Amino acid sequence: MVLFLVGCGFAVLGGVIALLVNGSKPARWIATIGVWIGCGLASIPVISALGDQAPHPVQWAWSMPGGSLSFALDGLSAFFCLPILLVSPLAALYGVGYLAGHARSLKAVLFFYNVLVASMLMLVATRNGLLFLVVWEIMAISSFFLVIFDDEHAHVRRAGWTYLVATHIGTAALLAMFALLGAGADSLDFTALAAMGRSLTMATVLFALAVIGFGSKAGFFALHVWLPQAHPAAPSHVSALMSGVMIKTGIYGLLRVLTLLGAPSAGWGWTLVIVGLSSGILGVAFALAQHDIKRLLAYHSVENIGIITLGLGAGVLGLSWGQPVLIMLGFGGGILHVLNHAVFKSLLFFGAGAVAHSTGLRDIDHLGGLLKRMRWTGLTFLVASAAICGLPPFNGFVSEFLIYVAAFSGLHAATPGTVVLAIGILTGLALIGGLAAACFAKAFGMVFLGEPRSDHAGGAHEVGPTMRWPMMALAVACLAIGLLAPLAVRGVLPAVAVVAGGDPGALLEAAGGAIRGLTGVVYISVTLLLVTGGLLLFRRLLPRGKQQTETGTWDCGYARPTPRMQYTASSFAQPLVDLFRTLLGTRKRGMAVRGFFPARATFETDTPDAAQERLFAPLFQSIDRLVAPIRRMQHGRVHEYLLYIAATLVLLLLFWKAGTR
Amino acid sequence: MDTTSVFLILSCLLLLGSSRLRVAIRVVAAQGVLVGLLPLVRSEGNLHLHIWILAVVIIATKGFALPWLMSVALRRTRAHREIEPFIGFGASVLCGVGLFALSLWITASLQLTGAEASGLLLTTAFFLVLTGLFLMVSRRKAITQSLAYLVMENGVYVVGIGMSLESPFLVELGILLDVSVGLFIMGNLLFHLDREFDHLDADKLTELSDASSSPDLISEASE
Numbered sequence: 001m002v003l004f005l006v007g008c009g010f011a012v013l014g015g016v017i018a019l020l021v022n023g024s025k026p027a028r029w030i031a032t033i034g035v036w037i038g039c040g041l042a043s044i045p046v047i048s049a050l051g052d053q054a055p056h057p058v059q060w061a062w063s064m065p066g067g068s069l070s071f072a073l074d075g076l077s078a079f080f081c082l083p084i085l086l087v088s089p090l091a092a093l094y095g096v097g098y099l100a101g102h103a104r105s106l107k108a109v110l111f112f113y114n115v116l117v118a119s120m121l122m123l124v125a126t127r128n129g130l131l132f133l134v135v136w137e138i139m140a141i142s143s144f145f146l147v148i149f150d151d152e153h154a155h156v157r158r159a160g161w162t163y164l165v166a167t168h169i170g171t172a173a174l175l176a177m178f179a180l181l182g183a184g185a186d187s188l189d190f191t192a193l194a195a196m197g198r199s200l201t202m203a204t205v206l207f208a209l210a211v212i213g214f215g216s217k218a219g220f221f222a223l224h225v226w227l228p229q230a231h232p233a234a235p236s237h238v239s240a241l242m243s244g245v246m247i248k249t250g251i252y253g254l255l256r257v258l259t260l261l262g263a264p265s266a267g268w269g270w271t272l273v274i275v276g277l278s279s280g281i282l283g284v285a286f287a288l289a290q291h292d293i294k295r296l297l298a299y300h301s302v303e304n305i306g307i308i309t310l311g312l313g314a315g316v317l318g319l320s321w322g323q324p325v326l327i328m329l330g331f332g333g334g335i336l337h338v339l340n341h342a343v344f345k346s347l348l349f350f351g352a353g354a355v356a357h358s359t360g361l362r363d364i365d366h367l368g369g370l371l372k373r374m375r376w377t378g379l380t381f382l383v384a385s386a387a388i389c390g391l392p393p394f395n396g397f398v399s400e401f402l403i404y405v406a407a408f409s410g411l412h413a414a415t416p417g418t419v420v421l422a423i424g425i426l427t428g429l430a431l432i433g434g435l436a437a438a439c440f441a442k443a444f445g446m447v448f449l450g451e452p453r454s455d456h457a458g459g460a461h462e463v464g465p466t467m468r469w470p471m472m473a474l475a476v477a478c479l480a481i482g483l484l485a486p487l488a489v490r491g492v493l494p495a496v497a498v499v500a501g502g503d504p505g506a507l508l509e510a511a512g513g514a515i516r517g518l519t520g521v522v523y524i525s526v527t528l529l530l531v532t533g534g535l536l537l538f539r540r541l542l543p544r545g546k547q548q549t550e551t552g553t554w555d556c557g558y559a560r561p562t563p564r565m566q567y568t569a570s571s572f573a574q575p576l577v578d579l580f581r582t583l584l585g586t587r588k589r590g591m592a593v594r595g596f597f598p599a600r601a602t603f604e605t606d607t608p609d610a611a612q613e614r615l616f617a618p619l620f621q622s623i624d625r626l627v628a629p630i631r632r633m634q635h636g637r638v639h640e641y642l643l644y645i646a647a648t649l650v651l652l653l654l655f656w657k658a659g660t661r
Numbered sequence: 662m663d664t665t666s667v668f669l670i671l672s673c674l675l676l677l678g679s680s681r682l683r684v685a686i687r688v689v690a691a692q693g694v695l696v697g698l699l700p701l702v703r704s705e706g707n708l709h710l711h712i713w714i715l716a717v718v719i720i721a722t723k724g725f726a727l728p729w730l731m732s733v734a735l736r737r738t739r740a741h742r743e744i745e746p747f748i749g750f751g752a753s754v755l756c757g758v759g760l761f762a763l764s765l766w767i768t769a770s771l772q773l774t775g776a777e778a779s780g781l782l783l784t785t786a787f788f789l790v791l792t793g794l795f796l797m798v799s800r801r802k803a804i805t806q807s808l809a810y811l812v813m814e815n816g817v818y819v820v821g822i823g824m825s826l827e828s829p830f831l832v833e834l835g836i837l838l839d840v841s842v843g844l845f846i847m848g849n850l851l852f853h854l855d856r857e858f859d860h861l862d863a864d865k866l867t868e869l870s871d872a873s874s875s876p877d878l879i880s881e882a883s884e
Contacts (some may be wrong), residue, residue: 174671201768639797639799639801642797643798646795650763650791653763657766
């Protein structure tokens with residue numbers, strides 16, 4: 001355990017040295033090496049914890065009331081360490097190349113990146129409520145500073161502001177939750193909190209606070225407003241880390257609190273299922289309507305958090321109904337999807353970052369034809385796109401498959417509750433999967449296929465090795481988890497055992513059917529891969545010795561095609577966006593083309609965030625109106641501030657004097 | 662001891678009635694010396710070394726060093742008079758008398774635990790603090806406000822002396838640190854105010870306020 005903390009220390013140390021070093025290049029490398037050493041050291045206890053040898057928990061006294069510096073690694077913590085330990089070093093390495101061209105000082109971004117990595121690692125190992133909140137805040141603040149890296153742009157500052165408000169709304173809920181959790185306890189240690197008995201009403205209040213508090217970090221729909229702003233604003237390796245890894249700390253927190261609350265009620269499970277379905281469907285629907293590639297990816301994070309939550313909801317329902325298959329496959333699918341989403345979403349953000357780095361563009365409608373110019377980026381982006389759509393043989397399939405099997409087991413059990421759950425999950429997941437596939441057909445097709453839609457896209461070039469290698473490593477991880485699916489399901493067992501409090505052996509038995517199914521899929525996948533490989537080889541060998549000509553991409557037989565005749569992202573997504581228009585509220589501006597020789601025409605669409613437009617903007621405006629009279633006290637006149645102090649003092653003295661009579 | 666208290670009270674009234682900044686600085690310096698003498702007076706011949714040290718340090722800082730710094734600031738900033746205070750000088754003295762009455766009334770029912778100091782000393786301390794606050798609120802120049810801060814701090818110190826003669830050493834060290842930091846900030850403020858705005862009127866600091874712009878920020882964020 002001490003080794004784990006030493007690893008966190010090394011990450012921070014790397015950041016501190018990077019602050020002190022002059023020169024951009026050595027600073028970038030030192031910070032990255034700090035992350036690598038730190039994660040390397042921390043991975044040793046994590047691996048032994050996953051292998052049934054939990055490191056010895058440590059606990060030091062802390063002068064804060066109810067607080068102690070206690071750390072431990074159980075199956076759940078160790079599993080949530082995996083995405084952190086996998087993605088952070090790769091994203092740091094990617095950052096070395098990505099940040100290379102920046103003219104401004106990188107010290108802040110390097111330092112806070114390392115602090116963020118260390119704080120996430122500490123967070124999942126913390127075993128005390130107060131310490132948890134402190135580390136949670138360090139994580140929130142360091143990521144805030146990463147978001148506002150490009151702070152000369154107004155939209156970046158606004159994104160930072162939104163993130164800061166959103167994360168503190170979450171922290172406020174968590175503060176209330178831990179205060180209620182610890183009411184009547186001597187210490188906020190998790191072991192002490194778990195041992196306390198609570199009424200169901202109290203536990204439900206705590207659960208609701210946890211959903212709000214952790215949901216604002218994870219990005220449950222309606223609490224997600226910061227994601228589509230902050231992810232495009234942050235540097236790409238930071239987006240990858242935040243979207244791929246940091247938002248999962250919300251899921252971790254929710255699971256950890258579930259272990260403290262005692263036996264769950266079915267209502268909690270239904271809540272999670274509904275939250276999951278709404279986040280999943282609305283997330284992907286909003287993603288479809290986006291033009292900015294990083295904003296699109298941010299909405300996909302909302303979608304995937306929805307899938308994860310759906311799995312957790314099924315697991316909680318399984319706990320309250322006592323159905324081991326639902327427990328194992330619901331929790332297992334959700335938790336495994338945490339790792340899978342971390343891998344492919346970071347990869348997608350790396351790809352988007354590489355495109356932005358190479359072309360300076362994030363707008364899908366200005367890109368195109370990049371597969372020829374950025375072969376590796378395109379290929380890895382394709383792998384990640386297939387993975388996020390849940391297609392075999394990649395990793396996204398494995399976790400979604402588990403949730404599907406959980407739903408089918410519900411049909412099999414054939415009680416009214418399980419059947420409703422099964423229908424909800426099956427239709428919801430199928431809809432999400434289909435829309436995600438459409439969305440990534442759009443994203444990949446518009447960015448990488450066809451002809452460049454602008455000069456910047458035409459002049460693109462492949463990115464350097466420090467950015468290329470992390471992408472390739474993650475693509476390999478996508479494939480590896482997909483092909484080692486049965487092993488991955490066994491790997492998630494310790495984490496499920498902590499949440500469900502069950503015997504790993506029984507859980508493994510419950511997962512037996514799913515593992516057999518996955519094994520079959522793996523065989524088919526391997527065959528498919530071999531056949532595809534063979535065909536590719538054949539394709540390469542076939543034209544040998546024959547004359548080859550190169551020409552433009554198929555141009556529909558037009559005499560003078562221009563890249564502007566291609567489908568745009570908006571036109572590709574238009575039928576689906578129209579289908580969801582009541583939800584999306586897409587605004588269209590422009591004029592219809594009339595006549596045979598139309599004059600200049602313009603058209604644009606814009607899909608603002610529904611939760612922000614319809615929920616938070618009116619809410620904050622009414623709060624603003626409410627407190628406006630108070631603002632009159634805050635006018636900047638020093639004398640009157642002093643007068644407030646003096647008046648308060650005198651009034652208190654008079655009050656006291658009146659009391660002594 | 663009561664004599665010292667009376668002098669302190671008179672110095673406060675003088676401060677409230679004076680418009681010239683140079684005079685005000687001298688009065689505060691005299692106040693610093695008086696306050697520094699208090700431990701010697703209070704010990705009634707029972708003079709330990711640490712009381713001597715305390716007195717010397719206090720007189721050196723409050724009576725000489727800090728006023729000297731203030732007069733340097735005064736010379737640099739060309740401001741010599743407190744013009745147009747929010748409350749006039751005559752009215753200020755009247756208010757001062759009112760504040761003294763308030764201090765008397767409040768301290769009448771305050772009891773010092775285990776201290777043999779006279780009630781007047783405590784009243785003086787309250788009066789010093791209240792005068793300092795009053796000056797801060799009612800005067801425009803930032804220099805006067807720094808002086809008022811010193812007066813308030815003198816009041817706090819007198820409370821310390823009134824409470825016990827043995828242990829104020831630690832308390833005083835903390836307070837001195839506080840004062841030097843406060844003065845440092847004030848000095849910076851004075852310097853920058855003068856350089857940026859060509860005046861030392863703290864009431865014009867509203868130009869820096871973001872209160873008027875914050876509604877825009879909110880509506881911007883909600884767009």
